[in-house]
Amino acid sequence: xxxxxxxxxxxxxxxxxxxxxxxxxxxxxxxxxxxxxxxxxxxxxxxxxxxxxxxxxxxxxxxxxxxxxxxxxxxxxxxxxxxxxxxxxxxxxxxxxxxxxxxxxxxxxxxxxxxxxxxxxxxxxxxxxxxxxxxxxxxxxxxxxxxxxxxxxxxxxxxxxxxxxxxxx
Numbered sequence: 001x002x003x004x005x006x007x008x009x010x011x012x013x014x015x016x017x018x019x020x021x022x023x024x025x026x027x028x029x030x031x032x033x034x035x036x037x038x039x040x041x042x043x044x045x046x047x048x049x050x051x052x053x054x055x056x057x058x059x060x061x062x063x064x065x066x067x068x069x070x071x072x073x074x075x076x077x078x079x080x081x082x083x084x085x086x087x088x089x090x091x092x093x094x095x096x097x098x099x100x101x102x103x104x105x106x107x108x109x110x111x112x113x114x115x116x117x118x119x120x121x122x123x124x125x126x127x128x129x130x131x132x133x134x135x136x137x138x139x140x141x142x143x144x145x146x147x148x149x150x151x152x153x154x155x156x157x158x159x160x161x162x163x164x165x166x167x168x169x
Contacts, residue, residue, distance in 0.1 A: 012042035041109035091158035
């Protein structure tokens with residue numbers, strides 16, 4: 001069964017059903033490997049009519065689920081690092097989250113998507129993740145103030161230098 005699924009997902013998606021299979025894979029996976037990302041980028045779709053509306057909705061749901069999964073593992077790892085006082089590993093955790101968010105933006109490589117759809121999805125991802133990023137840094141700042149923790153303050157200095165998204169040119 002897995003071999004059949006792997007074979008089916010080795011070809012770029014072209015039909016609505018193909019895309020749903022890839023969306024299921026993206027939602028269930030903890031990380032998107034380069035092979036899957038490259039296969040998806042080569043995919044195509046007739047982006048018209050009612051089916052396009054359904055496709056866009058499924059795409060948005062997939063992206064949201066991917067982001068929520070990454071936020072959940074990030075918070076689990078962050079809580080673990082804080083509880084074990086491994087504060088020097090917090091900044092690399094933020095870098096890892098940034099890299100995972102980039103993978104969730106696979107839709108940018110889909111040539112068949114309208115620019116307006118890409119823009120709306122990108123803005124949604126940016127808004128959601130920038131708010132989460134800001135809230136998390138605020139929480140860590142409060143922890144630093146309450147506990148007067150120099151190690152956490154050092155990590156915060158590094159975290160503030162990490163850019164979640166590249167600046168627009």
